[in-house]
Amino acid sequence: MFSLDSVSKSFGDVQVLKPTSVEFPVGKSTVLIGPSGCGKSTMLRLLVGLIQPDSGTVRFDSEVMTPDKLMTMRRRMGYVIQDGGLFPHLTAFENISLMAMHLGWGMDERTKRVEQLAELTRLPSAALKRYPAQMSGGQRQRVGIMRALMLDPPVLLFDEPMGALDPLVRFDLQEDLLKIIRTLGKTSIMVTHDMGEAGFFGDQVMMLSEGQIVQQGTLESLIHQPANEYVTRFIHAQRIPHVG
Amino acid sequence: MIRLHTSEKDYRPFRFAKCMITTIVLGLFAGSNVFGEANRESTPELKVGSKAFTESVVLGEMLCHLGREAGANVEHLAELGGTQILWNALVSGEIDAYVDYTGTIREEILAEAARKGIQVQSEEQMRQELARRGILMSAAVGFNNTYAMGMREVLAERLSIRKISDLKNHPDLEYGLSDEFRERRDGWNALAAHYGITTQNIRTMDHNLAYRGIVHDAIQVTDIYTTDAEISFYRLRVLEDDLDYFPTYHAVVLMRSDLEKRAPNAAKAFLKMEGLIDPSEMSGMTGRVRLQNQMEAFVAGDFLNNKLQMNRPLPSTSPAAQWKRVADRLFKTTMEHLFLVAVSLGLAILVAVPLGISAARSERVANVVLGVVSVIQTLPSMALLVFMIPLFGLGALPAIAALFFYSLLPIVRNTYAGLRQIPAATRESAEVLGLDQNSRLRLVELPLALPSILSGIKTAAVINVGTATIGALIGAGGYGSPILTGIRLSSISLILQGAIPAALLAILAQWGFGMLEKKLVSPGLRPPR
Numbered sequence: 001m002f003s004l005d006s007v008s009k010s011f012g013d014v015q016v017l018k019p020t021s022v023e024f025p026v027g028k029s030t031v032l033i034g035p036s037g038c039g040k041s042t043m044l045r046l047l048v049g050l051i052q053p054d055s056g057t058v059r060f061d062s063e064v065m066t067p068d069k070l071m072t073m074r075r076r077m078g079y080v081i082q083d084g085g086l087f088p089h090l091t092a093f094e095n096i097s098l099m100a101m102h103l104g105w106g107m108d109e110r111t112k113r114v115e116q117l118a119e120l121t122r123l124p125s126a127a128l129k130r131y132p133a134q135m136s137g138g139q140r141q142r143v144g145i146m147r148a149l150m151l152d153p154p155v156l157l158f159d160e161p162m163g164a165l166d167p168l169v170r171f172d173l174q175e176d177l178l179k180i181i182r183t184l185g186k187t188s189i190m191v192t193h194d195m196g197e198a199g200f201f202g203d204q205v206m207m208l209s210e211g212q213i214v215q216q217g218t219l220e221s222l223i224h225q226p227a228n229e230y231v232t233r234f235i236h237a238q239r240i241p242h243v244g
Numbered sequence: 245m246i247r248l249h250t251s252e253k254d255y256r257p258f259r260f261a262k263c264m265i266t267t268i269v270l271g272l273f274a275g276s277n278v279f280g281e282a283n284r285e286s287t288p289e290l291k292v293g294s295k296a297f298t299e300s301v302v303l304g305e306m307l308c309h310l311g312r313e314a315g316a317n318v319e320h321l322a323e324l325g326g327t328q329i330l331w332n333a334l335v336s337g338e339i340d341a342y343v344d345y346t347g348t349i350r351e352e353i354l355a356e357a358a359r360k361g362i363q364v365q366s367e368e369q370m371r372q373e374l375a376r377r378g379i380l381m382s383a384a385v386g387f388n389n390t391y392a393m394g395m396r397e398v399l400a401e402r403l404s405i406r407k408i409s410d411l412k413n414h415p416d417l418e419y420g421l422s423d424e425f426r427e428r429r430d431g432w433n434a435l436a437a438h439y440g441i442t443t444q445n446i447r448t449m450d451h452n453l454a455y456r457g458i459v460h461d462a463i464q465v466t467d468i469y470t471t472d473a474e475i476s477f478y479r480l481r482v483l484e485d486d487l488d489y490f491p492t493y494h495a496v497v498l499m500r501s502d503l504e505k506r507a508p509n510a511a512k513a514f515l516k517m518e519g520l521i522d523p524s525e526m527s528g529m530t531g532r533v534r535l536q537n538q539m540e541a542f543v544a545g546d547f548l549n550n551k552l553q554m555n556r557p558l559p560s561t562s563p564a565a566q567w568k569r570v571a572d573r574l575f576k577t578t579m580e581h582l583f584l585v586a587v588s589l590g591l592a593i594l595v596a597v598p599l600g601i602s603a604a605r606s607e608r609v610a611n612v613v614l615g616v617v618s619v620i621q622t623l624p625s626m627a628l629l630v631f632m633i634p635l636f637g638l639g640a641l642p643a644i645a646a647l648f649f650y651s652l653l654p655i656v657r658n659t660y661a662g663l664r665q666i667p668a669a670t671r672e673s674a675e676v677l678g679l680d681q682n683s684r685l686r687l688v689e690l691p692l693a694l695p696s697i698l699s700g701i702k703t704a705a706v707i708n709v710g711t712a713t714i715g716a717l718i719g720a721g722g723y724g725s726p727i728l729t730g731i732r733l734s735s736i737s738l739i740l741q742g743a744i745p746a747a748l749l750a751i752l753a754q755w756g757f758g759m760l761e762k763k764l765v766s767p768g769l770r771p772p773r
Binding site: 071075082088131 | 669670672673674675676677678679680683687688691692765766767768769
């Protein structure tokens with residue numbers, strides 16, 4: 001679905017992503033993991049076109065991503081960030097349906113789709129009339145997911161989507177989100193620094209360090225055949241009750 | 245069931261823009277009524293000017309009286325802010341006539357010519373020089389109103405000060421000088437040099453306030469006009485100009501030469517002023533205005549009717565007529581003030597919001613735009629007003645231009661700040677949704693910046709309401725006119741007739757924008773209760 005071909009990116013004189021080539025397969029979920037500053041968020045931002053690579057090409061659906069195609073390509077991607085990234089001046093309903101409205105969907109069509117998504121994400125109907133400041137963190141995150149799903153894009157990208165949630169809410173939402181991704185058969189790419197979350201979501205896990213991919217595979221393969229000392233240290237630095 | 249408004253048509257920023265445009269259009273309508281020319285018939289339409297002191301206003305009223313008697317419609321742009329403003333207005337045709345003084349003409353108006361070596365000493369030489377500029381100068385009206393230095397008789401006697409030279413021996417005296425006297429070439433600096441007076445105890449103040457100061461002993465010496473009625477009223481001693489410093493200031497009528505073609509009868513009538521008024525008559529008239537609270541138009545008309553055996557009706561002095569005048573003035577000044585504020589603020593919004601948006605988009609643009617509007621803000625309002633006169637003439641237009649410039653900074657800065665404070669994550673969320681730049685601005689960024697933008701507009705409106713009062717100095721009317729007249733006549737009642745409505749209007753603007761904010765800003769942006 002996405003591919004990077006010798007893509008690199010620097011901010012100032014720090015190269016946050018060294019020249020990297022990688023494929024993100026259709027219908028699979030990939031998790032990017034690593035410590036802060038390893039380049040995982042940079043990679044995600046390159047995929048969604050928020051930043052442009054210094055060298056190399058990014059492809060989406062086998063098409064080279066260029067600034068003029070970006071606008072339409074983005075309508076085929078859903079992007080979810082920490083705390084939902086909602087617009088505080090719009091209600092949940094308006095947040096979710098903003099882009100659809102802009103594209104000229106009728107009110108009935110929008111309402112129908114939003115109700116469908118509310119059911120899917122288990123968001124209470126009453127919450128749709130609320131403004132972000134009036135919702136709980138979990139509700140905001142569900143609304144963020146609904147907004148990403150509104151146009152039914154084939155790809156979903158998540159940047160630390162559970163970062164702001166307390167553990168119980170997080171647990172519920174992880175369950176729901178996995179169900180959604182599986183049921184809808186979406187390609188998904190998620191950035192996290194949580195090993196448990198990585199194992200829970202990822203068909204494959206990509207571990208980054210200092211701007212490059214150090215190992216790529218299932219969580220089991222990372223645990224049982226670590227590519228190097230760093231991977232072992234990173235995995236064991238996290239307290240996971242049931243590894244494997 | 246979900247029932248939520250989401251029609252793009254009535255999106256908040258649009259309603260806001262519509263509402264602003266309506267305000268401007270209404271303002272223009274209101275203005276066109278106030279400032280619209282009376283129906284143009286064959287009667288000539290003339291405008292007469294006067295400076296902001298009583299003698300000048302009385303003389304202006306005389307020109308009006310004479311012009312009307314000669315069958316013209318005459319408007320009096322009273323109390324304009326100084327020689328330069330009046331002279332420029334006369335040359336550019338904003339006004340047709342006013343009364344000035346030979347000393348002023350020589351030292352101020354023809355100073356440039358004198359520097360080039362043209363002789364402008366005699367009245368005849370001045371007349372020729374003015375004629376080359378299309379201006380006709382009458383013979384002297386009959387009195388010499390020169391500057392002089394004055395102090396209280398009692399104090400002068402005690403310190404035995406009789407002549408200006410005596411001031412040298414009393415370095416601790418406090419001086420209160422009018423702005424114009426302090427600044428002009430033949431004013432204080434040259435006088436002090438001529439007499440060798442060195443003092444630092446100088447305060448610059450309005451001429452009319454200087455009398456109050458001298459009565460309350462806040463100052464001891466001031467510049468006066470020799471025809472001021474206050475001289476005898478406050479028992480002031482006019483110090484003898486023993487070293488012959490002050491030039492003569494014979495009052496003369498200045499009018500545009502083209503008047504003889506355009507309104508020959510009125511031009512002839514204006515010249516009836518020649519030799520008409522002797523010094524005691526002049527100070528008698530200013531006394532009636534300043535000390536007996538009679539209207540200038542009444543005093544001027546009464547004098548002319550007696551002297552020239554005319555019987556033009558005078559303004560009524562019955563209480564009912566006085567009240568009606570107060571009410572009429574309040575209505576007129578309110579309309580004028582609203583017009584100034586609405587148009588200048590409306591235009592400022594239309595310009596400043598886009599400027600703020602482009603500044604928010606580029607740091608380079610921000611540096612330039614914010615720099616320039618900040619510099620404009622530092623210009624003294626009076627200076628900005630005077631700059632506008634060559635471009636826009638007299639009246640509402642230059643005042644609107646100046647107010648427009650003053651309103652820019654708060655709106656530009658708040659638009660810029662409001663857009664800049666939107667968190668990066670929010671801006672990127674809009675981008676990643678697939679909205680183009682303009683839609684992001686319209687649907688997300690402007691609504692989020694709206695509270696800040698509105699508070700900038702509110703600040704601009706309040707500043708604007710206050711600053712608009714100085715528009716009166718260049719004939720723009722508004723609440724500044726009664727304030728200006730009130731200062732001139734030491735009339736608290738008149739000052740309040742301008743100051744109170746101006747304060748109320750500022751409060752109203754504050755309140756109105758508060759309501760507008762409640763209506764326009766999304767409930768999601770209000771702090772949770």
